[in-house]
Structure formats: structure tokens, C-alpha cells
Amino acid sequence: MSTARGLSAALAAGVALGLAACGAGGAASPDGTGAADERTLTVLAAASLRDVFTDLAAGFEAEHDGVTVTLSFAGSSDLGDQVLAGAPADILASADERTMTRVVEAGDASDPVPFATNTLTVVTPPDNPAGVETFADLARDDVRVVVCAPQVPCGTATDRVAEAAGVTLHRVSEEASVTDVLAKVTSGEADAGLVYVTDATLAGADVAVVDVPETDAALNVYPVAVVAAAREAGPEQVALARAWVDLVTGESGQAALAAAGFGAPDGASP
Secondary structure, three states: OOOOHHHHHHHHHHHHHHHOOOOOOOOOOOOOOOOOOOOEEEEEEEEEHHHHHHHHHHHHHHHOOEEEEEEEEHHHHHHHHHHOOOOOOOOOOOOOOHHHHHHHHHOOOOEEEEEEEEEEEEEEEOOOOOOOOHHHHHHOOOEEEEEEEOOOOHOOOOOHHHHHOOOOEEEEEEEEEHHHHHHHOOOOOOOOOEHHHHHHHHHHHHOOEOOOOOHHOOEEEEEEEHHHHHHHHOOOHHHHHHHHHHEEEEHHHHHHHHHHHOOOOOOOOO
């Protein structure tokens, strides 16, 4: 079975589990009364979560009559800046704990919960034109390496891996998100890039994966939290936001994340 078909099947199973958990009494409103309520849930999420959160949002809307989930994806540091600047949002799901800590300490989010982990891998165009076989090859002058910018979680992880390996990467570009790095590789503008395992999985045949043990030196923990703006909107909005947190940390959400290549949050600190 292909990766895409396997992920779709797992997501479908996850949504079915969520629907079954709602019982036969019909979809409940955010306040649990059972009455439909027109409401929007705004979720800011790391770019690496785009595909799995998009599918989870469809199931969430099916379970909550009258609710629309609005998703916004970007690099985690940019999302943190948006929340700190007062952008309307109910949920923040970042790809690192550093961004979440910054937002929580400012009083703009509360009680973050780890829900996934991710690691980096090296990808090249399918024909691997530069002949990249090891992490050390990324230091060669003839290898165009694209990475995330240092302020982005995948960039921070890249720096940790490179430092631990004692390798100075031949960087030709630093991107604002991991999806931008992947795009540079798939378009042939780069000979290699460091992306999350999940992004490499979703890219499928569009990239070749170079398994390098050095990337084990950096594990990214993904936390999710209710943003202060949701609390300001009232208890019904908070209940709706917490329902999203319950989804991504619960059985169906965890199954979907695992199918997408994410690791379990076990042992991660909130």
C-alpha cells in the first residue's frame, strides 16, 4: 500500500473513532448542550502539520454542527509572533517548545500539552544529482544545501545536528518554513535539504531520502495550547478550543499523526 493511501485509511479510521465517541445523540455544540451553534475555531499550526491537521479539521467539523475550522500554517516562530501581536486565534500548535514557552510567558496561551514529536532527515531530488550519501557530504562545496532559518524550529534542530556532527553545512539558502525547504529540493533548486521525516514521507517519490544517523541528535516536541483570545471570547469558545486539544491528543488524533510519520509525545515535558 502506498504511503498516501495508508495515511488516508488511517485518517478515515481516526475520524470514525471520533464520530463513534460522540454517541448516537447527534453532534454536540461547544458548550455540550447538543444544540447546533454557528462558530469558528481558528487554529494556527506549524507548516509540517498542514496535511494531517487539514484532514483532522474535516472530521472535527463533522462532529460539531455549525462549526468551521479555519487553519493557518507557517513557521512556528512566525505563528508565535502573530499570537503575541494579537492576531485572532483559538489554538496554537507549534513545532517546538521554545516558541510555545515565549507565548505562554507573555500570558497569551496556557497549559500547553505535548502531542507529537518529529525528527529531521536529509532529502535530495529523486536522482540525487550531487551523490549525497552521508551527512558529511552536506559540507561539500559542490552540494547546494537548503535549510530552515535559525529562528524556525527545523532550523534550530538543523543547527543542533550540524554542531553535534561537527559538520559545517554548505548552505545556499535559509527558508522560513520546512515546506519551503522541501519545495526547493523538489523543484531542483537544491541538491539536498534537511526536512522533517513527516515531510519526506508526504513527498513520496518526489524526493530521495538519505538516512543519516546524525539527525537523531535533535528531537522536536510539538505542543498545543489554547490561546488567550479564546478565553476572552467566553467559555463556549474555550470549550471548543479544548475539544480540538482533546482531538489531537486523543486516540483518533494520535492515530492520524502516527500515520503521517510523527512520533508519540511520550516522555515529553509540557
